[in-house]
Structure formats: C-alpha cells, structure tokens
Amino acid sequence: MASKSSQEFGDRQAMLDHLNSVIEREFTPEQLAELRKRLDQSEERAKRLRKTRLENADEPEIVFQPYRKDEMGS
Amino acid sequence: LSALAFTTIPELGRMIRSGQVSPVQLAEEALERLDSIGRSLNAVVTLTGELALEQARQAEDELAHGVDRGPLHGIPYGAKDLLSTAGIPTTWGMEPFRSQVFAEDAAVIERLREAGAVLVAKLAMVEGAGGFGYEQPDAALTGPGKSAWNPDAWAGGSSSGSGSAVGAGCVPFAIGTETWGSILLPAAFNGISGFRPTYGTVSRRGAMALSWTMDKIGPMCLTAQDCATVLGTIAGRDPGDPTTRQGWFEPPAAAGGELRIAVLRGGAGNAQAEVRANFEASLDVLQTMGTVHEVDLPDFPWDETASTIITVEGAAAFEEFIRAGQNEQLTAPEDRVGLLEGLVIPAVDYLRAMRVRRKGTRAMDDLLAGFDVIVAPSAAFVATPLQDRFDSWFEGSQGPSLGAAGNLCGLPSISVPNGFGERGLPTGLELMGRAYNDGRVLAVAMRYQELTDWHTRRPRQGSGAAA
Numbered sequence: 186m187a188s189k190s191s192q193e194f195g196d197r198q199a200m201l202d203h204l205n206s207v208i209e210r211e212f213t214p215e216q217l218a219e220l221r222k223r224l225d226q227s228e229e230r231a232k233r234l235r236k237t238r239l240e241n242a243d244e245p246e247i248v249f250q251p252y253r254k255d256e257m258g259s
Numbered sequence: 260l261s262a263l264a265f266t267t268i269p270e271l272g273r274m275i276r277s278g279q280v281s282p283v284q285l286a287e288e289a290l291e292r293l294d295s296i297g298r299s300l301n302a303v304v305t306l307t308g309e310l311a312l313e314q315a316r317q318a319e320d321e322l323a324h325g326v327d328r329g330p331l332h333g334i335p336y337g338a339k340d341l342l343s344t345a346g347i348p349t350t351w352g353m354e355p356f357r358s359q360v361f362a363e364d365a366a367v368i369e370r371l372r373e374a375g376a377v378l379v380a381k382l383a384m385v386e387g388a389g390g391f392g393y394e395q396p397d398a399a400l401t402g403p404g405k406s407a408w409n410p411d412a413w414a415g416g417s418s419s420g421s422g423s424a425v426g427a428g429c430v431p432f433a434i435g436t437e438t439w440g441s442i443l444l445p446a447a448f449n450g451i452s453g454f455r456p457t458y459g460t461v462s463r464r465g466a467m468a469l470s471w472t473m474d475k476i477g478p479m480c481l482t483a484q485d486c487a488t489v490l491g492t493i494a495g496r497d498p499g500d501p502t503t504r505q506g507w508f509e510p511p512a513a514a515g516g517e518l519r520i521a522v523l524r525g526g527a528g529n530a531q532a533e534v535r536a537n538f539e540a541s542l543d544v545l546q547t548m549g550t551v552h553e554v555d556l557p558d559f560p561w562d563e564t565a566s567t568i569i570t571v572e573g574a575a576a577f578e579e580f581i582r583a584g585q586n587e588q589l590t591a592p593e594d595r596v597g598l599l600e601g602l603v604i605p606a607v608d609y610l611r612a613m614r615v616r617r618k619g620t621r622a623m624d625d626l627l628a629g630f631d632v633i634v635a636p637s638a639a640f641v642a643t644p645l646q647d648r649f650d651s652w653f654e655g656s657q658g659p660s661l662g663a664a665g666n667l668c669g670l671p672s673i674s675v676p677n678g679f680g681e682r683g684l685p686t687g688l689e690l691m692g693r694a695y696n697d698g699r700v701l702a703v704a705m706r707y708q709e710l711t712d713w714h715t716r717r718p719r720q721g722s723g724a725a726a
Contacts, residue, residue, distance in 0.1 A: 203603045210584055216596045223392065223600045227570070230563040231608045237560060237615045245613030246472070246620065250501070 197224045263288040264428030265717050268334055268485045271431060275322070275333045282322075282333030282377060286315035289335040289379045292429040297380070300410065300427060301402040302420035304340045305348055305381040311335065314377040321375070330488050332375030337433040339421050340381040341388060341467035342476075344368055351467045352384040352399045352417070355585045365465025366497045367434055367476055374492045382420030382433055386589050388441060389417035390469040390573040391597025395648045398591035403645055407449045408684050408718040412642035415445030421479045422449040427718065432480040432489050436466060438473045439565055439666045446479055446674040447637035447687030452714060453479040454486040454701065456494065457694050458669025460508050464499035470572040472613075473565070473666055482714050483675060483704035487511050490697065511702035518549030518631045518703060523556065526635030529658040537678030537686045538636045544710050545634065548703070554633065557622035559615060561663035567604065567612040568667070574601025620668045620694075627670070627693040632703050635661050637674040637687030661691050671697040673704045676713040685716075 201224060212220060263271070263285050274280045290308050297303045318333035343349045343361035350356045368378065383401040385393055396403035396413040404419025406412040407426030414423040418435030422445025425433050435442040437455045446453025454477045461476040468474060478489035487510060496505035527538045545551055577598055580586060589595050627633060639660075643652050665672050672691035680686045688707070692700035708714050 200600070200603045204599060207602055208582055208599065212596065215592065219593050220596045220599060223596070224603075227567075227600045227604055230560075230567050231604070231611075233560045233563040234567065234608065234611050234615055237618070239611070239614050239618075243614045244617060245610050246617040247613055 197221055197228060200224045200228070261288055261292070263335070263431070264292065265481065266431060267481050268330060268431055268488050271334055272330055272332070282315040282318040283312065285333065286311045286335050286377050286379055289430050292427070293337070293380050293424065296427050297420070297424050297429045300405040300407060300414065300423045301399070302383050302404065302414070302423045302427070302429070303380055304350055304352075304383050304401055304420070307344070307347055307378050307380060310347065311377050311379040314372070318375050318377060328373070328375035329492070331371065331492055333377065334432070335377045335379045335430055336371065337380040337382040337421060337424050337430045338368060338378060339384050339418050339433070339435050341384060341436060342368055342434060343465040344378065344381065347381065349381065350400060352386040352388070352401070354386075354400045354590060355580070355588045357400060361465070363465065366462035366499060367493050368465070370493050376492075379430060380424070382424055384419055385417035386591070386594060387577070387597075388436060388438060388467065388469045390438070390569060390577075391586065391589060391591070391594035393591045394593050394650060395591060396645055398594060400590060405645065406642040406684065409642065409682060411645050412682065412684055413448065413645055415448035415642065417441040418445045418479065422446055422451065422453065425449065425451045425479050425481065432478055432485055434476060434493070435479045436474060436476045437666065438470050438475070438569060440662050442477050442479060443637050443662070443672060443674040443687070443689060447685065448642035450676045450685030450716065450718070451479060451481060452483050452486055452673060452675045452704065453477065454483070454490060454673045455671060456490060456508065456697050457671045459502040459504060460490070460494045460697060462497035462500040462503050464497055468576045470569045471576070472572065473569060473669070475669070483673060483701050483708055486673065487698070487701045487705070490701070509698045511698040511705060513702060513706070519629060520545050520549055520551045521554045521626070521630040521633035522551055523633060523635040523659055523661060524553045525658050526660065530636050530639040531641065531680055533678070533680030534636050534639060534641070534686050537680065538688065541634070541677045541688045541707075544707060547710065548706055549631070552630070554626060556659060556664055557619065557626060559619040559622065559664070561619065561667060564612045564615050564619065565663040565667045567608060568616065570598065570601040571604050571609040574598045578602070616667055619664065623664060623668045623670070624693060632690040632692050632700055633661065634688060634690050637689040641680040641682065641684035641686060661689055665691050668694065670694055671700045673700055675704050675707060676716065677711070678713055
C-alpha cells in the first residue's frame, strides 16, 4: 500500500488525530499547545521541502550495502 | 594557576616527560577542579576518580618502563555523557537514564584508553543531545550548563559540560558530539576551540543515537592544534560503525601559501555589534593569509531538511522511550512532548528530505571545491543569559549561517575564539571546509591562531569576568 502523502495528512488536526491513534497518552493543555506548535512547524517544513524540484532519478542520500561478513567485518 | 589549568596538550606532554608533573598529579588536579569549579558550572555528571587514578598510575608506570603511547599519554580528559563507559553510569543527560550502565566502552573511549589518555569525568549535556527540542538552558538532569566566563550565561548545548570544563581549565580536552551545533556553539560560548569532523571520521559505536545520518563526535580543546592531536587518535575505521573509513583524516600539513577563503555573504549582518566587529577583524587577519571572496550558500531549504531528518530519525531512535511515556520525566517541560511529531511525519516527507539532501551536498561541494575554507561568525551573539528562553535569540532574524548546511552535508568545521562581546563574553569564528578536508580546516585554524592570541585568554576564576 502506498504511503499517504503529507498533503493527505495535511492539516495539524489530522496529524494530531493520527498521533493519538499511535500513542495512548493524555496531554495537558500546555503540552497540547506545544504539540500543535510543533506539528505546525513540521507541516511548514514539508511545504518548504516540496518547493524543491525533484526528478524521478533523484535518489535519497541513503546507500544500501548488501552484507557479507567476510567482506564487511561485522 | 595550577600546572594543569589551561595548559595545552603538548605542553602537558613535555611536563610529564621531563618529570615536572606526573599523570597521577594531573588526574588528581583535574578531579579537584571538576569537583569544585566544574560542579559550580553544572558541567559534571560523574567523576570517574577510581578509574582515573588507575589509568594515571598505569600511564606513569608505563613511561617509567619506556612505554610511550604518544601525545595523549597521561593526559586527563572528560567525555560527554552520551558515550558509554563500562561499569560507569551513562545518563544521556536524561533523568530516566540516571542509572543506566553499559557493559562496554564506546569506540572513542576505547581509542583514548589505548592512547594512554585518562578519563576523569562524564560531562554534562542537554538531555537527549537536545533532540527533544529544548527551548531554554534548564534542560538537563544536572541543571543548566553555565559558561566558564560567566555563571549567569549559558554554556551552550548540547555539549555544555565539555565546553565549560575545558573553558574553565578543568580538563585540557573533552569529547563532544554534534548533530546540529552541539560542538561549535558551546565552543564559542566558552571561548575554546571545538572541532566537528566530517561525518564518518569518528566511530559512533557506543554513542547515544539521535540522528544516525547526522551525529558526529569531535574534540573540544584549548587550541586547534590540540583538536588535531585528539582527532588523530579517535579517527579511523571501526567495524562497529559502517559509516567509518580508514584514512579519511590526515593530520594537518602547514597551511602555507596563499589560501582561498570564502566568506558567507550576510553571515554577520544580523549579529551583535561586537560579534560583527570581531568577525571583520578576523577577516583582516585572514586576508594576510590569502584571498577572501564573498559567496552565497546554494539555494536549498537547509534548515527544513535538517530538521525533518533529525526529527524523524530521533523519533525512531527513541520510539520505545516515547511510546512508554518516559519522556514525561524529562527536565524541560517542552521536551516532554518532544519528537512526538516525528512519529507522524509521513515516510515520503523524510525521503524527500533525504533526496533534497543529496542534491544539496553536491551543490555545496561545487561551491567549496574552490576554497580552503568558508567562514562566518560561530554564533550571531555571545552566550545568552541563563534565564532567557531561546525564542528571542535563535528564531527569526539571524540571517544566513553555516550550521544547517554544514551538518546536513556532514562537513568538517571548527569554532575558534576571535574576541569578546557583550558582558565580556567570548565570540567565535567558524571555519568550515569541503568533506574529508578535516586536516585542511584544522591547518587554517592553526595558522589563524598563530597570528592571534584570543585562544590564550582565560576567564578569571570565580569572578565571572573576562581576563
């Protein structure tokens, strides 16, 4: 199944609902305010990142190395 | 002043080998200074007295029998408390880990032990290396780190204790770590030299993980030359950290000839007046070493990319801790919800950040290929008042800086003292280079320190004033 894009998760409330679904915890009003601020910042960052044009060939800066103990050491 | 305080590594080495001072005396003096001055600055988590005296006695005995392990033999040091030490608590600066004890030493601790260095303390740090998003100095289980120059000013973070312990002359060197600013900022705020190596130069085995692709380990010392000495010992391939390679770090050759120095355009634009003036004076010195060229960073969302990666990797590294609600026990109230947002950032956003990062690293290398170093103020301001929250200092109108781009691209960088600013607090000059040019960056910093004496200035003990 394809991942949902951040646009689908979109607004802060959707992310907060998602967070509540993955973590069972009661937040104080202060914590909730702090959390909302951080979710807003995440969403702003995602919007800014989406402004950088990427092509299909633009790979992430992650290099997977197939493993062989006698070659890799550990 | 004592024999130990503010004495550089080569000077201490000469004193040890000439019999002026013994490793045991140095260890005892370091322990004493850490217990008094260090604790008053909230720089100490654990004094490792028993181990230190054992290691110092061994160093002394070996030298007496003609065994010399090199420049760090018998030299005391402190380690940021996120580096594991066998049988000694490693708290990560976090209350829930106050009693955490590992069975093995981190790779860095191993290497320093093999080089004959003497571990005297586990040094204070911001909880979780600052990854939980702290917004004020009081975010560590040992209390807010205080600058060696003024106990009413912050020591910087997250390697707070490493910075202030060296700055106050408690140890000649310390080990810090940086994911984004955690070596360079405390180095600047404590008037010392702090070096961030190229990512992968120093093994992360046994170090707390915050961001696997951005965490770096480096030396914090009195001089750039001492940073080179320590880095020469701790750098190198370690099978326990697959990102390390052999031969990346070459000791600095003299930075002779005409250097090409880039200056970050606008880097000092929004800085405090003294920071700007000191930076301009530094440029005058650098101009005697070569040609200076103003440049812009490539246009990338550096801050956003770095933040996204650290938040997601940090949330993954601490997922069990967060899910178990243990973050409720952290010191700073804002940290108690820190990294939660990382649990719900879509994977595609993280991967987008890593794709942007790949393009960014190449653009940065294109820029830096033409220069020995790029320079900017280490921070736009001196150490902030201890009671101040960060939002008034770190957010908003700081202007361009090298921090996010340099850390995202894993580039080597150093902060060296370059003067004094408000309230007599030290200011710093950052010199950053191309990937794997660690030796070159250190060589340029060493040449700068040959031409200046800011790195020889010391705080007056107890007075909290510049001297």
